[in-house]
Amino acid sequence: MVNSIFIKEYSSEYQSQVVDLILHIQQNEYDIAITKEDQPDLLEIESFYQRGNGNFWVALSEGTVVGTVALLDIGDHKTALRKMFVKQSYRGQAFNVSHQLLHHAIDWARERAIEEIYLGTTTQFVAAHCFYEKNGFVSIALDELPVGFPVMKVDKKFYKYVIH
Template identity: 65%
Template sequence: MNNQPVVTKYSKEYQSQVVDLILHIQQTEYKIPITKEDQPDLFIIEDFYQTGNGNFWVAIYNDKVVGTISLLDIGNNEVALRKMFVDKDFRGAKYKTAKLLLNAAINWAQEHSIKTVYLGTTPQFLAAHKFYEKNGFKNIKNEELPDNFPILQVDKKFYKYSLT
């Protein structure tokens, strides 16, 4: 039996699990005052993320969504990495869920001639900062973001990954 989650392209059947996972991590684990109403993109994933050079993936373990990641097409062969969340029990070296998700997104970006992946994150996600830096993302100032990068209210720390 495979000990690791399987990363697959998002489909509607996963929507409620995706919303539940993301909200639990945001609200319960990190005490971020954000609601599902603040994130309408979670209810239109196909139309919001899975267009152009964008996509959305889920990590599945025993029929349960244990992780998410997306790339939002922002034009100019650039994407914004969004909605990277991993269930607390599936973080770290045992399952490698975050690495599996990131690899799926980076491979997709390479296959679709993406030049740069940008991301914004919150100061609380310290382990995420280390993870991104360990995987080749460079910390940048928000002034270095492209004009078309959608900055979220909670985003205070920004990264860039160059594929060229």
């Protein structure tokens, strides 16, 4: 039997699992030289993400965090998609965690009259590029990002999703 995946709004009880998951993927799977200290938002999820038209969710399997996604309010009915990470063994169609997380965030944004979602990613995340494009995100240039978009040091590829 396949484990059920539950998408739940973030609460501080999940902080250590969220940090561990994200750092493991960044450092061990993709060899990105980034630390917890480089990402202070991970230690301030409620005050950083869960305000205005922003939020942060976890995907749970039997109480364990297996995925994350966040929307950061950048003003003017726009958000930035951030911290989209899924544990390696939960990627793909068997569990569909990435799809569930992304569409949960998009549906949540639609209910709040968000018009556009932007994201920045690294060139290493090739599978993620395919995933975003398959789910309606369009590649854009750096100069097409809205003024309030927080470009991270590792971001080299950018996308836009228009909510209908």
